[in-house]
Amino acid sequence: MKYFLLLAILFTLVKKRNPLTFIHNIEFQWPLLIIISFGVQIALAFITIETKNKLEWILVLTFLGIIIGLWKNRHLAGIKWMVAGALLNLSALLLHGGLMPVSEEALILTGQTDPSFESDSRHQLMEDSMPYWILGDWIPVFRFVLSPGDFLVGIGIILLIYFHSSKIKRKGERQ
Template identity: 30%
Template structure:
């Protein structure tokens, strides 16, 4: 879900006159952690059904990933938008930690994702997700918000995901608008030069 927010923010930042060069100039403490955590989650996702020990330890690995991510966000809390992302990640971490390292998913909200997904969810075949039951703690923080057409991607998200997207939007807008496109900057310089010459 956060990836959707990033794409939307990039588009809006561009239409507002911002530049992608702002992304290249961002300075984050421990910046190498973010791509590492992202790559680790993809590795777990693709290998969870092929490597036995990854499947068994996936819930612990995901919690460690979240903890590392929270530390990274806290170190960079001075950056606009990152405290909001921290809050969203913390909400997701709390509900996952309370439920054995997996994100609870509402079966009712996920019905449109198909029978196979629901059956796998109930059977606990997913490393990161599990169905919400009467034993689930803090179910309101789980994936309970359905997104279906006209939204371009069908998925179920959590309150924490929504908060993270707001933070990502604010952060990217800050970066892009701090480095406006050259065309806009040159036009402004020409106007200043013209007024001085007059």
Template identity: 30%
Template structure:
């Protein structure tokens, strides 16, 4: 879901800043230990494939996701002063809370899952889905923070998302929008000279 916020932020940001200035702004991103975020993403992709082949990873995938989340939360906390990243932190904390309360897995409401591929919905019902998700039931804790929001046509990608996902996307959009909206250095200098 976070990809939607990234894509929208980049599109709006580049329209506002222009291609050249947008690329310059992106090259000047200054996030402390920012290189760890793509590593965490790669680890999640790796875990997704490993858990389908090895029972060890499938059995303990919830704990792996908790470690990934704790690492991401720590990095966001270090960078919380940057516009948008504090909002992302709140969204990640919301998702982390519901996952932590449910053994490291994200509950999905059956009503929200109705927009997904029927095969995936059946796997959720049977418990055969080897992912960080599981079908919500009466014993689910903090269910209101789970994937309860269905997104289907005309939305380009059918998915079930959480309140935390919505907050994360708002934060990602705001971060990229402000990053790509910063005036160029020469324009900033000109404005400073006019103000004197």
């Protein structure tokens, strides 16, 4: 997602808007639901590293929390794209036992040689028998493997930042 954030900032600057203003120009409803859901995902990552236990259904519940929080803000530009992407990712989790399948070939293309997901709280190696593999992470981009849902979320992030960033004023120009 950091590449999408970088793209959003660059696109916004090229279009003569200040991406640092979007946070002041936007008012989220239920932001704590989204923040807590992401916080639990971070905690799950540490728990899995320490215990090697994957708490798949807690991960699924955090995705539901994020989707509900985003849906409450669907009136904001870009949010519907993010909801669509999150729903695709949630579908992938539900159809694959609570973990996102990741293509080994795509991992290799991105330079990742260890396909072990023993200490990864969110992913599993994609198997040939997985019928809904297309929802998983199979698209290599630089050092990451992304899903179609990730791309939709990324488009939403770009739109959200761009449309909620103030235009840069030139000297002598009134807003």
